[in-house]
Structure formats: structure tokens, C-alpha cells
Amino acid sequence: MRRMIGIVGAGNMAGALARGWGEPVLATDAGSGRAQALVEEVGGESLGTDNAELFRRADPIILGHKPYQLEQVAAGVDAAGKTVISILGATTVEQLQAAYPGAKVIRAMPNTPVAIRRGVTCIAEGGEAAVPLFERVGRVFVLPEALMEVATASMGVTPAYVAVIAEASIDAAVRAGLKADLATDIFLAALAGSAELLQARGGDTLAVRREVTSPGGSTARGLAALERHGLRIAFDEAMRAVIQR
Ligand SMILES: NC(=O)c1ccc[n+]([C@@H]2O[C@H](COP(=O)([O-])OP(=O)(O)OC[C@H]3O[C@@H](n4cnc5c(N)ncnc54)[C@H](OP(=O)(O)O)[C@@H]3O)[C@@H](O)[C@H]2O)c1
Structure with a gap:
């Protein structure tokens, strides 16, 4: 036994x-x-x-x-x-x-x-x-063992990162007029569906992004604002911070 x-x-x-x-x-x-x-x-x-x-x-x-x-x-x-x-x-x-x-x-x-x-x-x-x-x-x-640290910084931290992204997005929606519980339900449903869509598209992030981004449209403006405020730099810095002890 x-x-x-x-x-x-x-x-x-x-x-x-x-x-x-x-x-x-x-x-x-x-x-x-x-x-x-x-x-x-x-x-x-x-x-x-x-x-x-x-x-x-x-x-x-x-x-x-x-x-x-x-x-x-x-x-x-x-x-x-x-x-x-x-x-x-x-x-x-x-x-x-x-x-x-x-x-x-x-x-x-x-x-x-x-x-x-x-x-x-x-x-x-x-x-x-x-x-x-x-x-x-x-x-x-x-x-390979040499990749374990980077892998940790990609998946071990994800629940915390997603939680903080959800919090920021929900707070922004509340500031713009949505009730907190409704903002939470809507964001979590959108998050789950988007993760599954990415899977269904074989991880093709660009394809998923293009499908919602019409030229000069609202998603394009939102994405540009995220980029201007350092989204990619923030993730890069976070990776560096996690793997450097
Ligand atoms: N949190 C994560 O997402 C995550 C992900 C992957 C790996 N890890 C790793 O998991 C480990 C634990 O992290 P955690 O976040 O779970 O910490 P945690 O909640 O503080 O748990 C640590 C546990 O170890 C116990 N402990 C300490 N000394 C002990 C001893 N001599 N004998 C038996 N038990 C002892 C503590 O006992 P008391 O309850 O009595 O203090 C506590 O229950 C860390 O090495 C971390 O690197 C964490």
C-alpha cells in the first residue's frame, strides 16, 4: 500500500x-x-x-x-x-x-x-x-533546472499579478460609475473568456488583440494608454525583480 x-x-x-x-x-x-x-x-x-x-x-x-x-x-x-x-x-x-x-x-x-x-x-x-x-x-x-527561476517569475507570481490587475481594472470601472460587485463579475467573466480564447487561438496574442482593435477605436486608445504608462516596462522590471535575489 x-x-x-x-x-x-x-x-x-x-x-x-x-x-x-x-x-x-x-x-x-x-x-x-x-x-x-x-x-x-x-x-x-x-x-x-x-x-x-x-x-x-x-x-x-x-x-x-x-x-x-x-x-x-x-x-x-x-x-x-x-x-x-x-x-x-x-x-x-x-x-x-x-x-x-x-x-x-x-x-x-x-x-x-x-x-x-x-x-x-x-x-x-x-x-x-x-x-x-x-x-x-x-x-x-x-x-532544465537553469530555467526554474524564470519559470517561477512567469507562473508562480501569476495569481498575484492577475489579482492586482483585476483590482486595478475593477477600481477604474467603479470610478467610472459601475457598482463594485457588478464590475467584479463583469471583469472576471471577461478574464476567464479571454484566457480561453487565447488558448483556442494557440497562444496567438497578436491575433486576439487585432480582433478587438479596430483602427482608431476605443480598444486602440486604451491599449495606447497602457503602453504610454509603461505596461511592458513594468512587466520587464517585475521579471527582473523576481529573478534577482
Ligand atoms: N506562496 C506561493 O505562491 C509559493 C509558490 C511556490 C513555492 N512557494 C514556496 O513554498 C514555501 C512556503 O511558502 P508559503 O507562502 O506557503 O509560506 P507560509 O504560508 O509561511 O508556510 C510556511 C509553513 O512552514 C512552516 N514551518 C516553518 N518552520 C517549520 C519547521 N521547522 N517544521 C515544520 N514546518 C515549519 C510554517 O509553520 P507555522 O504555520 O507554524 O508558522 C508554515 O506553516 C516557500 O519555500 C516558498 O518559496 C510558495
Whole structure:
């Protein structure tokens, strides 16, 4: 029988994964009680702060703590023969292997929509064994490890970027006279449909843009205003900010 998935650090990201998987897990935290809250939702057992017990009983084990806690957590556990899947930002396979010498380590980077099984997970080459697990909660891309940082800056941050774009657009509509709840419904419906249209057009952004942009029309004026106010520069700067630690 397969062992239970172990979650070291039942925080936002690992919790989102567990909710997406929707199966009982073994979980720990640093004392906040979030592991208990998580298992009350998805089933399984909180082991409090006892990572050693979690490594004894679970396989695979997801590292969902903060990157700087890698050595501290690894020092207190025996991972020999286990699969350790790290979702830690900017933490290389080499660093993971040094921390867990006897384990099979995998570097993965999911985003929060895994909670509703619409996530994206990038996995560094060598971690193919984890693909089926993450395919249960969305799409999976296996990449050379050198591209993991850029990939993170393209998909890990997307839920936050989309949320802030939605907020800005809704606020602008409210200022122009729309009620907030109506502005929200309209924008979210337009966002979902536009994302699907882009998919249906094979990712051809120019084609989608041209279809709504009549010469001298309102969309053309709106797009020009966005460009004048630095939309592309803002995204470029955001990419730089994310990949530079
Ligand atoms: N948020 C994202 O969108 C995202 C996306 C991809 C990857 N990540 C990565 O996911 C990791 C966690 O990020 P997050 O945003 O989920 O942070 P978070 O919500 O702060 O969760 C971190 C969790 O780790 C727990 N923890 C800390 N030390 C521990 C220890 N020694 N043993 C067991 N658990 C411990 C914390 O416990 P307490 O609750 O007791 O404090 C907390 O539950 C980071 O490495 C980040 O790079 C995040």
C-alpha cells in the first residue's frame, strides 16, 4: 500500500497542494496549528512540530517551509530511501541533495491554483517521477533546472499579478460609475473568456488583440494608454525583480 503524502510546513503553498490532491496527509508546522487545520479539511493527521515522525511515516515528503529553513529541518530527520519533493523557491537540486544525501530529491515549483486543480507546476529535469502527482492538480512542465527561476517569475507570481490587475481594472470601472460587485463579475467573466480564447487561438496574442482593435477605436486608445504608462516596462522590471535575489 502507498504511504501517505507528508507535508512539512502546512502553509499557503503546501496547503493549496493538499487541498488540490484532496486526500489525507501527514502534516507538520512550526507551532501555529495550521497543520491541524489542514488535516481537519483534507483528512490525515497533524504531527505537530514532529518532522522526524513525519519522515518515518510518509513518502513522498513535500518541503513546504521557507527556503532558509532547509538545513534546520533536514538536520532533525532521517530521509534515507524517501522521495523528498521541494517546492522551496530558489533552492537548487544540489542544495537539496546536500541536505538530504540518502533521499531521492525533486525540485518542483507549483502555483496556488493547484488548490482548485488548475495549477501550473514546473519540475526540474530529473524529477520526472513526480509528474503524475502534480498532474492531478493541473498542468506540469519539466524544464532544465537553469530555467526554474524564470519559470517561477512567469507562473508562480501569476495569481498575484492577475489579482492586482483585476483590482486595478475593477477600481477604474467603479470610478467610472459601475457598482463594485457588478464590475467584479463583469471583469472576471471577461478574464476567464479571454484566457480561453487565447488558448483556442494557440497562444496567438497578436491575433486576439487585432480582433478587438479596430483602427482608431476605443480598444486602440486604451491599449495606447497602457503602453504610454509603461505596461511592458513594468512587466520587464517585475521579471527582473523576481529573478534577482
Ligand atoms: N506562496 C506561493 O505562491 C509559493 C509558490 C511556490 C513555492 N512557494 C514556496 O513554498 C514555501 C512556503 O511558502 P508559503 O507562502 O506557503 O509560506 P507560509 O504560508 O509561511 O508556510 C510556511 C509553513 O512552514 C512552516 N514551518 C516553518 N518552520 C517549520 C519547521 N521547522 N517544521 C515544520 N514546518 C515549519 C510554517 O509553520 P507555522 O504555520 O507554524 O508558522 C508554515 O506553516 C516557500 O519555500 C516558498 O518559496 C510558495
